[in-house]
Amino acid sequence: MALVKYLKSTDLKSWLAELAQENRVFAPRYEGEAVIFAPFDPEQEIFIKYAATAPPKKTVFPQSERLVDFMYSKDPEDLSRIKIEAQEVLPQGTAVVFGGRPCDVRGFTMFDRVYMAEEATDIYYKARRDNTSFITLACDATENTCFCHWVNSSPSDPTGSDVLAIPVEGGFLLKAVSDRGETLLTSQLLSAGENRVEEGERVCKEVADSLSQAPDLANSPKKLLEVFDNIEFWQDVSAKCLSCGTCTYLCPTCYCFNITDETQGMKGSRIRSWDNCMSALFTMEASGHNPRPTKAHRLKNRVGHKFSYYPDLHDGVISCCGCGRCIKSCPAGVDIREIVLKAIAFEPTVVEG
Amino acid sequence: MNNKNLYLPEMATIQEVIEETHNIITFRVTLNNQEAMKNFSFQPGNVGQLSAFGIGESTFVINSPPSRMEYLQFSVMRSGEVTSNLHTLKAGDQIGVRAPLGNHFPYEDMKGKDIVFVGGGIGMAPLRTLLLFMLDNRSDYGKITLLYGARSPLDMAFNYELQDWLDRDDLDTYLTIDAEFEGWKHNVGLIPNVLLDIAPSAENSVAITCGPPIMIKFTLQALEKLGFKDEQIVTTLEKRMKCGVGICGRCNIGSSYVCKDGPVYTGAQLKELPNEL
Numbered sequence: 001m002a003l004v005k006y007l008k009s010t011d012l013k014s015w016l017a018e019l020a021q022e023n024r025v026f027a028p029r030y031e032g033e034a035v036i037f038a039p040f041d042p043e044q045e046i047f048i049k050y051a052a053t054a055p056p057k058k059t060v061f062p063q064s065e066r067l068v069d070f071m072y073s074k075d076p077e078d079l080s081r082i083k084i085e086a087q088e089v090l091p092q093g094t095a096v097v098f099g100g101r102p103c104d105v106r107g108f109t110m111f112d113r114v115y116m117a118e119e120a121t122d123i124y125y126k127a128r129r130d131n132t133s134f135i136t137l138a139c140d141a142t143e144n145t146c147f148c149h150w151v152n153s154s155p156s157d158p159t160g161s162d163v164l165a166i167p168v169e170g171g172f173l174l175k176a177v178s179d180r181g182e183t184l185l186t187s188q189l190l191s192a193g194e195n196r197v198e199e200g201e202r203v204c205k206e207v208a209d210s211l212s213q214a215p216d217l218a219n220s221p222k223k224l225l226e227v228f229d230n231i232e233f234w235q236d237v238s239a240k241c242l243s244c245g246t247c248t249y250l251c252p253t254c255y256c257f258n259i260t261d262e263t264q265g266m267k268g269s270r271i272r273s274w275d276n277c278m279s280a281l282f283t284m285e286a287s288g289h290n291p292r293p294t295k296a297h298r299l300k301n302r303v304g305h306k307f308s309y310y311p312d313l314h315d316g317v318i319s320c321c322g323c324g325r326c327i328k329s330c331p332a333g334v335d336i337r338e339i340v341l342k343a344i345a346f347e348p349t350v351v352e353g
Numbered sequence: 354m355n356n357k358n359l360y361l362p363e364m365a366t367i368q369e370v371i372e373e374t375h376n377i378i379t380f381r382v383t384l385n386n387q388e389a390m391k392n393f394s395f396q397p398g399n400v401g402q403l404s405a406f407g408i409g410e411s412t413f414v415i416n417s418p419p420s421r422m423e424y425l426q427f428s429v430m431r432s433g434e435v436t437s438n439l440h441t442l443k444a445g446d447q448i449g450v451r452a453p454l455g456n457h458f459p460y461e462d463m464k465g466k467d468i469v470f471v472g473g474g475i476g477m478a479p480l481r482t483l484l485l486f487m488l489d490n491r492s493d494y495g496k497i498t499l500l501y502g503a504r505s506p507l508d509m510a511f512n513y514e515l516q517d518w519l520d521r522d523d524l525d526t527y528l529t530i531d532a533e534f535e536g537w538k539h540n541v542g543l544i545p546n547v548l549l550d551i552a553p554s555a556e557n558s559v560a561i562t563c564g565p566p567i568m569i570k571f572t573l574q575a576l577e578k579l580g581f582k583d584e585q586i587v588t589t590l591e592k593r594m595k596c597g598v599g600i601c602g603r604c605n606i607g608s609s610y611v612c613k614d615g616p617v618y619t620g621a622q623l624k625e626l627p628n629e630l
């Protein structure tokens with residue numbers, strides 16, 4: 001049996017403080033009106049009542065990061081000649097993320113297939129991914145935007161996590177789900193957890209039982225391709241969309257990025273930043289041609305990528321973790337669940353005669 | 354899994370800059386690391402990202418063939434921020450190169466066949482790689498026909514080698530421009546129309562075409578009229594790209610990433626893809 005421990009709620013901060021001695025520790029807390037993952041600060045309250053406004057995506061994939069630094073120097077013999085040196089800037093150190101939800105953490109497994117592919121591995125992503133541990137908080141309640149169970153997951157899914165923390169009376173049952181997870185459970189603050197396993201299982205089962213029946217999405221890859229050329233379908237489902245990109249920035253599985261250069265004097269950096277496929281500029285070519293000229297085309301690509309193209313390339317795995325943030329935070333009320341179901345149910349009208 | 358940094362360009366030196374037209378220049382570059390240059394290997398059709406440090410990167414085909422490795426050649430049409438900056442570079446300047454990227458022309462499958470190249474404007478660049486590669490391995494291929502068109506003689510790149518191509522016995526070269534031009538001795542007319550006049554046989558042939566989208570569209574129709582089947586047609590696509598290795602997520606057509614699964618596609622492959630060119 002895997003290692004299980006019990007942590008009293010009142011010892012949570014002390015435990016994280018211990019972990020923070022050797023790692024950068026991130027935990028969810030209020031910043032302004034949003035709950036985000038921030039470096040652990042014992043002075044601040046950890047907020048775990050429900051899932052954070054933004055997922056812990058940035059702990060492994062920062063919103064912006066330097067990839068390459070470059071330096072210019074002038075050739076003293078010929079000042080018009082500029083010598084350029086370029087140097088990689090690799091991430092350093094280890095991190096522990098506490099309080100991500102199963103959906104949030106499982107989202108990284110969708111990154112992994114793209115960023116750590118056999119033929120081309122992104123060493124920046126890999127360095128952080130390999131050095132970041134996740135103590136994931138199982139959900140003891142769900143919101144009406146939650147749909148992890150639609151996409152082959154559950155409120156206590158340990159996929160991608162190192163430790164699963166299940167809320168039980170007075171604290172957390174901590175289950176190691178990886179070798180690395182076991183090494184995180186050595187603190188003197190933790191007590192034996194075996195006698196709470198049953199309670200933990202009951203908590204997980206109660207939440208799972210409270211979920212409504214999930215629709216079958218097995219046809220989504222095929223059906224979304226079938227409506228690809230039906231621009232009216234996409235104009236209809238994107239009518240409310242403001243192209244603001246909130247859905248992409250808050251999505252645990254949205255992994256697209258931009259690369260831009262910044263310079264200051266004789267130095268500069270090549271920087272990677274999160275990008276947003278809902279923006280018209282995302283695919284705009286220098287000639288002025290844009291293969292996705294309207295928001296209907298762009299929403300089609302976002303939904304199509306998650307529920308059709310990605311599964312097509314990755315063993316049928318849907319690139320959506322069902323966290324529901326895109327639904328909850330959309331200022332216009334666009335609901336990705338409705339779009340996918342509508343595409344699955346779509347039958348072309350047969351014109352008679 | 355290899356630990357190569359996908360985003361770190363190799364530093365290279367521009368050996369020569371050729372002014373092709375009013376908006377196209379060609380760079381001949383060598384990697385500064387001599388070992389890397391010696392070991393550099395690629396296939397006709399592979400592309401690379403050129404860096405203007407401080408501005409950004411853009412994707413260009415390597416338009417010299419792997420059979421001529423004294424330098425790597427890239428042609429750059431001035432159209433945006435990066436290309437405008439690249440146009441300021443001179444021989445001796447430093448440039449960043451990430452290459453080779455992407456797939457390549459299926460030249461093995463073309464062995465023993467007649468080859469028809471149809472290039473428009475800067476679209477001649479990827480065809481040049483394969484054309485020179487085939488000329489360097491001439492006995493592997495049947496009859497080779499080249500139709501190269503541009504708006505006017507002033508818009509025609511690779512001027513310095515066109516005469517050689519015209520003179521060769523083992524290559525049928527046709528040049529065309531859109532409208533009459535003083536002193537022009539070759540064809541006048543749009544590429545698809547001239548192609549129909551030349552009427553190369555589709556039998557045991559492969560057509561390779563590249564150019565502006567509108568030219569490709571009508572060239573594909575002309576090829577169809579001449580009896581070319583989808584699987585006998587090869588083209589290369591362009592998209593806005595950043596990473597060049599299938600990660601950053603913007604150049605996809607459905608589940609195909611033009612930067613890594615392309616840029617070379619057969620007509621049959623294109624028909625399989627969703628319609629989002």
